[in-house]
Amino acid sequence: xxxxxxxxxxxxxxxxxxxxxxxxxxxxxxxxxxxxxxxxxxxxxxxxxxxxxxxxxxxxxxxxxxxxxxxxxxxxxxxxxxxxxxxxxxxxxxxxxxxxxxxxxxxxxxxxxxxxxxxxxxxxxxxxxxxxxxxxxxxxxxxxxxxxxxxxxxxxxxxxxxxxxxxxxxxxxxxxxxxxxxxxxxxxxxxxxxxxxxxxxxxxxxxxxxxxxxxxxxxxxxxxxxxxxxxxxxxxxxxxxxxxxxxxxxxxxxxxxxxxxxxxxxxxxxxxxxxxxxxxxxxxxxxxxxxxxxxxxxxxxxxxxxxxxxxxxxxxxxxxxxxxxxxxxxxxxxxxxxxxxxx
Numbered sequence: 001x002x003x004x005x006x007x008x009x010x011x012x013x014x015x016x017x018x019x020x021x022x023x024x025x026x027x028x029x030x031x032x033x034x035x036x037x038x039x040x041x042x043x044x045x046x047x048x049x050x051x052x053x054x055x056x057x058x059x060x061x062x063x064x065x066x067x068x069x070x071x072x073x074x075x076x077x078x079x080x081x082x083x084x085x086x087x088x089x090x091x092x093x094x095x096x097x098x099x100x101x102x103x104x105x106x107x108x109x110x111x112x113x114x115x116x117x118x119x120x121x122x123x124x125x126x127x128x129x130x131x132x133x134x135x136x137x138x139x140x141x142x143x144x145x146x147x148x149x150x151x152x153x154x155x156x157x158x159x160x161x162x163x164x165x166x167x168x169x170x171x172x173x174x175x176x177x178x179x180x181x182x183x184x185x186x187x188x189x190x191x192x193x194x195x196x197x198x199x200x201x202x203x204x205x206x207x208x209x210x211x212x213x214x215x216x217x218x219x220x221x222x223x224x225x226x227x228x229x230x231x232x233x234x235x236x237x238x239x240x241x242x243x244x245x246x247x248x249x250x251x252x253x254x255x256x257x258x259x260x261x262x263x264x265x266x267x268x269x270x271x272x273x274x275x276x277x278x279x280x281x282x283x284x285x286x287x288x289x290x291x292x293x294x295x296x297x298x299x300x301x302x303x304x305x306x307x308x309x310x311x312x313x314x315x316x317x318x319x320x321x322x323x324x325x326x327x328x329x330x331x332x333x334x335x336x337x338x339x340x341x342x343x
Contacts, residue, residue: 010036010054012073012113014104015080019184019191020119020176022047023219024079029053031223038069038080047183060100066107076108077222079119081156085189085293086286087148097152102159109169116171117226122211122236122303123150124157125175129299131209133241136175136234136307147292157234164232172229176218177211177238177303180322182329184215191326195336197248198255198327204262205244206269209300212247213239214322217314224312235312240319241302247323254324255336269294 011028015021016037025048029035035053039045048055058065060080070076082096101118108116123145126138145151163169184191190210196202221237229235242250245263252259269289276287308314330336 008032008034009072009074010034011075011077012036012038012070012108013077013079014038014060015078015119016053017043017045017047018080019047019186019188020179020215020218021077021079022051022183023181023215024077024119024222025051025053027216027219027223028077033075036069036073044185046185060096060104063100063103063107066104067111070108070111070113073108073111074114075226076104076113076116077119077226078104078116079222081119081121081153083149083188084286085147085149086280086290088281090148093148093152094155097149098155098159101156102163105160105163105169105171106167109163109167114170115226116169117222117229118157118160118171118173119222120157120160120173120175120234121150121153122175122177122238122301123147124154125234125236125303127299127301129301131300131302133302133304135304136236146296150296161232170231172225172231173234174218174222174225174229174308175234175236176221177213177236177301177305179213179215179218180326181215182325184326184329187330187335191330194247194251194323194326195330197251197260198257198330199336200255200257202248202260204264205248205260206294206297207244207263207265208297209241209243209302210247211238211241211301211303212319212322213237213316214319214325217316217322221308221312221314221316224308224314228312230311233311235308235314236303236305237308237314237316238303238305239316239322241300242319243300247319250320250323251327254320255327266294266298 016025040059126140280287
């Protein structure tokens with residue numbers, strides 16, 4: 001008589017209803033992992049359709065539920081975060097992203113979780129900003145970080161690193177750049193930008209740059225970090241460095257619309273941002289442009305994934321594929337109407 005194999009211990013994934021988290025959950029399921037997903041009560045669960053998984057309700061502001069969610073789990077992929085660029089109440093974001101992360105890490109260690117992958121962000125890393133490429137060793141100081149979200153990710157990452165040093169937390173950190181692709185249901189700020197540009201609703205741009213990566217490559221990078229990453233190390237999961245002008249040119253080519261041709265400077269947009277923030281406070285509608293966004297755009301956000309390529313065999317696809325998949329998904333969901341090429 002053959003022995004009956006013991007069931008696999010579940011892997012807890014936080015943020016699995018979201019853009020990156022759902023991609024991570026899918027790649028884990030494809031590799032045969034049993035999934036337990038921490039989901040917010042009443043949250044949008046479309047990204048979980050058809051996914052075989054155990055759902056546990058909770059969120060980062062309710063640490064009292066972490067022990068039950070982690071009970072019996074072999075691994076933790078912490079992907080959840082409060083990700084917004086307009087943050088009228090910074091303390092709420094700090095509680096979720098910093099205090100919630102630290103509490104979850106301690107609960108995971110107490111539960112005997114063997115390995116943790118923490119999804120940080122390149123927002124937590126140093127930035128050169130002049131068009132040069134930054135990496136995991138680029139110096140970073142919190143007082144130079146612009147924006148509540150970026151500061152929260154920096155503090156959360158520092159909290160995880162401190163727990164690795166002081167308590168032996170078995171965590172590997174990944175730092176995605178700017179993911180794009182399918183299943184951006186919210187959508188993210190970058191997804192909004194691509195969707196609007198593909199619809200021909202982006203008349204101008206600012207002179208900045210970013211690193212685009214396919215969301216499914218970011219998910220694959222999480223699994224590689226789990227399997228091959230070194231405890232306490234950080235790995236940038238990026239793709240291709242592009243100026244915003246190049247991004248919009250690529251979007252327009254794929255979508256068949258006219259690319260924006262006007263580059264706007266900070267002096268022109270600053271009063272627009274001030275007015276947008278005032279309207280947002282009065283009516284509760286997130287502004288399209290804020291002073292923090294403009295401050296962030298002063299530096300080109302270019303990053304190298306060489307460490308992840310070398311140590312994890314990380315191999316991201318071209319940015320064109322990521323943008324094409326994002327546009328195709330937005331169209332399939334009815335979030336973007338097809339347009340003919342401008343003449």
